Amino acid sequence: MKKALLVLSVLILGVLAACSSNSSEDGDNATIKYAYWDKNQEQMLKDLVEEFNKEYPDIKVNLELTPYDQYFTKLDAAATGDGLPDVFWMNGPNFVKYASNNMIEPIDERIKEDSVDLAPYPEGLLGLYQYDGKSYALPKDYDTIGLWYNKALFDEADLEYPNDTWTWDDLLEAAKALTDEEKGVHGIAAYIQDAQASYYNTILANDGFIISEDKKESGFDDPKTIEGLQLYHDLIHVHGVSPTHAQMETTTATSMFESGKVAMMFQASYMIPQFKSNEYTLENVDVTVLPIMNKRSNVIHGLGNVIASNSDNKDAAWKFVKFLSSEKAATMQAEAGIIPAYEGTQKAWVEATPEFNLQEFLDMAEVSEPYPVSKDTSKWATIIQDNIAKAWTGQLTVEEASEIINEEMERILANE
Numbered sequence: 001m002k003k004a005l006l007v008l009s010v011l012i013l014g015v016l017a018a019c020s021s022n023s024s025e026d027g028d029n030a031t032i033k034y035a036y037w038d039k040n041q042e043q044m045l046k047d048l049v050e051e052f053n054k055e056y057p058d059i060k061v062n063l064e065l066t067p068y069d070q071y072f073t074k075l076d077a078a079a080t081g082d083g084l085p086d087v088f089w090m091n092g093p094n095f096v097k098y099a100s101n102n103m104i105e106p107i108d109e110r111i112k113e114d115s116v117d118l119a120p121y122p123e124g125l126l127g128l129y130q131y132d133g134k135s136y137a138l139p140k141d142y143d144t145i146g147l148w149y150n151k152a153l154f155d156e157a158d159l160e161y162p163n164d165t166w167t168w169d170d171l172l173e174a175a176k177a178l179t180d181e182e183k184g185v186h187g188i189a190a191y192i193q194d195a196q197a198s199y200y201n202t203i204l205a206n207d208g209f210i211i212s213e214d215k216k217e218s219g220f221d222d223p224k225t226i227e228g229l230q231l232y233h234d235l236i237h238v239h240g241v242s243p244t245h246a247q248m249e250t251t252t253a254t255s256m257f258e259s260g261k262v263a264m265m266f267q268a269s270y271m272i273p274q275f276k277s278n279e280y281t282l283e284n285v286d287v288t289v290l291p292i293m294n295k296r297s298n299v300i301h302g303l304g305n306v307i308a309s310n311s312d313n314k315d316a317a318w319k320f321v322k323f324l325s326s327e328k329a330a331t332m333q334a335e336a337g338i339i340p341a342y343e344g345t346q347k348a349w350v351e352a353t354p355e356f357n358l359q360e361f362l363d364m365a366e367v368s369e370p371y372p373v374s375k376d377t378s379k380w381a382t383i384i385q386d387n388i389a390k391a392w393t394g395q396l397t398v399e400e401a402s403e404i405i406n407e408e409m410e411r412i413l414a415n416e
Helices: 002-025 039-055 068-080 092-100 108-113 123-128 151-156 168-178 199-205 223-237 245-250 253-258 269-277 279-284 314-324 327-335 346-352 359-365 377-392 398-415
Strands: 030-036 059-065 087-090 145-150 264-268 285-288 298-300 304-307 368-370
Touching: 030 039, 030 314, 039 059, 039 269, 039 314, 039 327, 059 314, 087 092, 087 314, 092 377, 145 151, 145 269, 145 359, 151 168, 168 223, 168 264, 199 223, 199 298, 223 377, 223 398, 253 264, 253 269, 253 279, 264 269, 269 279, 279 285, 285 359, 298 359, 304 314, 314 327, 327 346, 346 359, 377 398
Parallel strands: 030 059, 030 087, 298 368
Antiparallel strands: 087 304, 145 264, 145 285
């Protein structure tokens, strides 16, 4: 009898274990890690997890914040040790490396099985996260670039605010009028720490290019590219209307703008939560479209949520990724100040922060060009940044820096 009971107990335990295993495979009773890099979005992400758990209470999501300058270094190390987070933010410059090395999971079959409607997402963002005919991410958001300006400083100088008629000459004239050495105020910040938000845009608006559409050629031997860089560089070295590179290395251009020491700066829409939470900028600044050079242009980029190919909880991870790209999640992002990728929810984004004219960022999307990428983006992006910095410190001329960039970049592209 005891033996029979023992066998029965073992069988029951086996069934329970199988049920538990199947439950985990179905995405229930799972714990997943979600990695991201922007602390400004931390509260919004916590709110998203809380909303997700209303539908999936048995899936625990642990948020894992890593600053951007350490983020991909940490992910690369985790990938070699099979320790990637279950779900994590991915950007264009790093996507191909992760997809081509099978570090992230294709999701086409899951999209098909769950009949996920892709129509609300911008085609450019969907395409950004496709490799070798497969999809690897659902879009999270996108960002464009605007001209942020300090209304209080413009009022003090008795200047009209920037608007959509402004040319580069208008920007330069205003920057000169706003610069006050005695007060330590600069008309504009020609910073380079974020290429997407800064000099990439003067290159594009001057009809130059960073990389050719076929990803085989550098644009840094194009006279229009060099001229676009030169105009931005000269804000420091010719016109003296911007802090120096050394000054902006010590105190960031954004910090100067937030304290009223810089009157204008190119900056991306992803800075809205920070400017909204800063009492000074919330009260004193606004944003408009970038000035016209040969044309009006800017860089558009967007993040995607991806699933680690070695995740032990892929079903749970997929449920979370699907939720993060839902209309509900997009609306919550919009209300927190992040432009959602889901079409139709941007109105909530504009209305969520009436203190800033956020429609300007949506208008910039209409004249945007994709973030420049290739298989080894990080390699040549580092070459660009290092040599632009040397031009900004006066070690090289813009032409000399461009020549070095072009030669090194072409070599890297040839090896791709």
